[in-house]
Amino acid sequence: MSSPAARPVAAAPASQPALPDELLEDIFLRLDAAADLARASAACTTFRRVVSARRFLRRYRSLHPPPVLGFLEADRPGAFHPADPPHRSAPAARALAQAADFSFSFLPYPMPNFWNVCDASDGRVLLCRCSSNTDAFADLVVCDPLHRRYVQLPPIPDDLAVPTWVWDMPGFDRFLDPVSKEEKHEEEEEEEDLSFGVICAVQCQHKLVTFHFSSVTGKWRALMFNRVLSLASAFILWIV
Known part of the structure; x- marks a missing residue:
């Protein structure tokens, strides 16, 4: 009896070609929710490497601004109001409220209730x-309530403050510098992520004075405008 004909053995499937990192980045940039991006990064080491790269995270944040998680009351430290359902940020807001210290008990002074909230942006307050x-030129600190860290700003130097000082200041405002950071080389990226700026704007009767603090230099600088200039013109001069 003749032996049965041997069945052909199927060839092993060829391994799928790996997608280049540039294409993976373009795919991941189209994910709207940060939670979906986190799930994608957990799929494999290649995805995790692409998603965790600082260059990719900068691009993702530029296209997908951080969601609103809640708001702080200016004169009540610790009064954080997280977003409630059905807002899509409600789960993340609830987790932030449980993990962060919005009473700012880690500050150097024993009574944190004396602090007022001036501004909040990108996880900093x-x-x-x-x-x-x-006391217009008050003590200023930039805090990270999630990691319980803070940076106390040095006082504005007398050589900057005294020549511009007037007793009848109709307006004084303090806020975090909203200007986007320029891209830097890879060896400077970590410093870029940790850097910040603070602006103190003084609107006097006949002039507008701004004081700018940079965490990179650790110094204040001042710029004065004549009030006859329009605010738009003054802002253009400030950027230059």
Whole structure:
């Protein structure tokens, strides 16, 4: 009896060609939710390497601004109001409220209730502490409530403050510098992620004075405008 004909053995499937990192980045940039991006990064080491790269994270944040998780009350440290359902950020907001210290108990002074919230952006909160009602140049700190870290800003130097000082200041504002950072070389990326700026704007009767602090230099600088200039013109001069 003749032996049965041997069945052909199927060839092993050829391995799928790996997608280049540039194409993976373009795919991941189209994910709207950060949670979906986190799930994709957990799929394999290649995805995780692409997603965790600082260059990709900068591009993703530029296209997908951070969602609103809640708001802080200016004169009530610790009063954080997280987003509620059905807002899509409600789960992340609830987790942030549980993990972060919005009472700012880690600050150097024993009574954090004396601090007021001036501004908040990109996970940082700017706080001021006035020793009196007339103390415009107050103590300033930039806090990271999630990691319980802070940077206390040095006082504005007298050689900058005294020549511009007037007693009848109709307006004084303090806020985090909203100007986007320029891209840097890879060896400077970590410093870029940790850097920040603070602006103090003083609107006097006949002039507008701005003080700018940079965490990179650790110094204040001042710029003065004549009030006859329009605000738009002054802003253009400030950017230059």
